[in-house]
Amino acid sequence: MTDKYCVIGNPIAHSKSPDIHAAFAAATGQDIAYKRQLAPLDGFADTVRDLVAQGYRGANVTVPFKLEAAALATRLEERARLAGAVNTLRFDGGEIVGDNTDGPGLVADIVRNAGVPLAGKRILLLGAGGAARGVILPFLREKPEAIVIANRTRATADALVAHFADHVAYPGQIAACGFTDIRGSFDVVVNATSASLSADLPPVPASAFRQGALALDMMYGKKPTPFMAFAAKHGATVRDGLGMLVEQAAEAFAIWRGVRPDTASVLARMRAAS
Numbered sequence: 008m009t010d011k012y013c014v015i016g017n018p019i020a021h022s023k024s025p026d027i028h029a030a031f032a033a034a035t036g037q038d039i040a041y042k043r044q045l046a047p048l049d050g051f052a053d054t055v056r057d058l059v060a061q062g063y064r065g066a067n068v069t070v071p072f073k074l075e076a077a078a079l080a081t082r083l084e085e086r087a088r089l090a091g092a093v094n095t096l097r098f099d100g101g102e103i104v105g106d107n108t109d110g111p112g113l114v115a116d117i118v119r120n121a122g123v124p125l126a127g128k129r130i131l132l133l134g135a136g137g138a139a140r141g142v143i144l145p146f147l148r149e150k151p152e153a154i155v156i157a158n159r160t161r162a163t164a165d166a167l168v169a170h171f172a173d174h175v176a177y178p179g180q181i182a183a184c185g186f187t188d189i190r191g192s193f194d195v196v197v198n199a200t201s202a203s204l205s206a207d208l209p210p211v212p213a214s215a216f217r218q219g220a221l222a223l224d225m226m227y228g229k230k231p232t233p234f235m236a237f238a239a240k241h242g243a244t245v246r247d248g249l250g251m252l253v254e255q256a257a258e259a260f261a262i263w264r265g266v267r268p269d270t271a272s273v274l275a276r277m278r279a280a281s
């Protein structure tokens with residue numbers, strides 16, 4: 008019997024997840040159906056209950072329901088608990104298990120696809136919202152020298168440093184600052200602010216990009232973002248968030264199906280189509 012999955016969001020028509028999962032299913036020979044599911048803004052929990060009743064096996068969750076999904080889950084994996092957000096639900100005999108594959112997806116894209124190992128590296132994370140929060144534990148597991156979280160609202164970055172204090176290898180491995188206090192240079196700079204959505208450049212200094220640094224914007228689309236253009240101008244290798252999107256989907260597929268699909272061909276096809 009075909010196992011059913013979907014991606015829940017509002018809006019949802021733009022989601023590329025059905026195409027990605029269809030490609031994974033074809034490549035791995037898994038018998039699944041995956042569709043877009045619009046949920047009313049005040050109806051996420053009812054939508055999930057409906058899906059469970061219809062025999063769905065799991066769902067991805069996107070804007071604006073990731074926090075609600077964490078609250079609704081009857082069990083949370085550690086990385087989802089620490090992120091405080093869920094992008095992957097697994098329906099398992101009465102349990103709703105919540106996980107977060109955004110961070111592991113970003114790490115897979117940087118390490119495997121871009122070929123940049125993170126051990127011993129200095130990482131600058133711009134932004135302290137949901138996406139930033141989800142990547143900190145996966146980053147720490149790669150044993151970087153330092154993660155500096157720079158945010159417009161400094162207090163939110165400070166709160167994230169405190170939140171992950173028990174997971175650092177040594178004091179000072181994570182630090183917080185405001186944009187105007189960014190000091191030193193970095194091997195990897197990740198734009199996890201939503202500034203690119205409004206075509207704004209987060210105020211990162213050019214000196215933050217070490218020679219040959221990787222600059223990754225979580226946003227993806229047709230054109231390079233202002234952040235990508237600025238980073239490229241200052242000597243960085245740039246990458247958008249499409250690889251992260253495909254890799255987080257592969258992690259979710261692996262959770263549901265027990266097989267991790269190859270992502271290279273899917274990413275190449277999506278890049279050609281975008």
Ligand code: NDP
Pocket residue numbers: 109133134135136137138139158159160163199200201202203204207208209210225226227248249251252253255
């Ligand atoms: P949130 O709304 O949770 O957080 C937004 C963050 O951006 C906050 O830190 C906020 O700072 C900061 N910010 C907003 N506007 C500006 C600005 N003009 N200048 C500087 N900082 C700003 O958003 P998310 O964390 O959920 O998403 C962030 C980005 O990541 C989005 O572009 C989203 O599309 C992308 N994303 C991509 C994914 C992928 O698979 N590729 C997956 C998930 C997210 P403050 O605290 O001061 O308000």
